Amino acid sequence: MTQSGRKQPGHQGPETGIQLGRLDEFIGFRLRRIQNQLSRDFAAATADRNLRSGLFSSLAIIAANPGISQNELSGAVGLDKSITVQIVDELEKRQLAVRKRSQTDRRRHALFATDAGQTYLDELFDIMARTEDIVLHQLSRAELGLLRELLDRMYQAFDQKGIPL
């Protein structure tokens, strides 16, 4: 259960006279503080929905990859497969997604989003978009494109070195 009001501790907003010291050197830190605030805002905006942690991204990945297996989903979302089981259980209970036994490999569960799931997902995407808007309006369209590109380039770095799973 998430709380509804704006009562969370919250990352310190800027302008509080707190020194960051060497922490300020790291982009990881900058990424985290923004990302934390964004997910707090998103959580607040979806507080009524009883959204457990990996559910949104799991549903999104399922919708974008019809027939994906739970194992692949785990890898894509970055969750342990035992957590994925729980999430898919809940998605099914809420009728947002379904498991179908794969005919070619009967160990696998092929996952599909239902229509209701797709609708639900679109709502969440809209909330997410509104949440990000606050932050995105600080950037011009060109800057946003550039940011995207830089972030992607950074992410690809993880490709080079040995990546788990």
Added chain:
Amino acid sequence: MTQSGRKQPGHQGPETGIQLGRLDEFIGFRLRRIQNQLSRDFAAATADRNLRSGLFSSLAIIAANPGISQNELSGAVGLDKSITVQIVDELEKRQLAVRKRSQTDRRRHALFATDAGQTYLDELFDIMARTEDIVLHQLSRAELGLLRELLDRMYQAFDQKGIPL
């Protein structure tokens, strides 16, 4: 206790043929995936050190703000004050920081990093720097500066709207 090997599930590295769908539109998603991988890598690199979750950033903030109160620390790091108590307890037990009663307001505990704490912190910063290196080498110096600037601009957006605490 964190595990030492590279055994974690891990965010899916790029290049796995998984479609992201609309998830791909959001910078929050891009921020998170990089940040997740970075903290995984950092956790792996410090697995021997028994680092509980907010400890590193708390110590960093204390070192950069000698005499800061626990409450201010909570706000700066984004943790509930009851968690901060635990963290400061551990910092003291490990002799990385000390509490001193404020003379002017005897409710407050003024926090200070010890020399050992500062040394420890520097080690962590170095590990952090090495962790980020992998990702940072994808960017030119100019791009890195720009990225920093864009991220800061984004973070400041949270200033405008009402920020919790």
Added chain:
DNA sequence: GACAGATTGTTGAATTAATCTACTATATAT
């Protein structure tokens, strides 16, 4: 075709983290 070994999904136990409430001591304002 049978066996060994790997993989998928599942369960439950154990650990850890986050949240919330209530309480004590001290401070500030009236």
Added chain:
DNA sequence: ATATATAGTAGATTAATTCAACAATCTGTC
């Protein structure tokens, strides 16, 4: 002096994560 607010602490509750064990099924090898 009294009321109200704040800093720090403790404990209970809940959620999230990790880990190990297991059954079913597949794959390759003989």
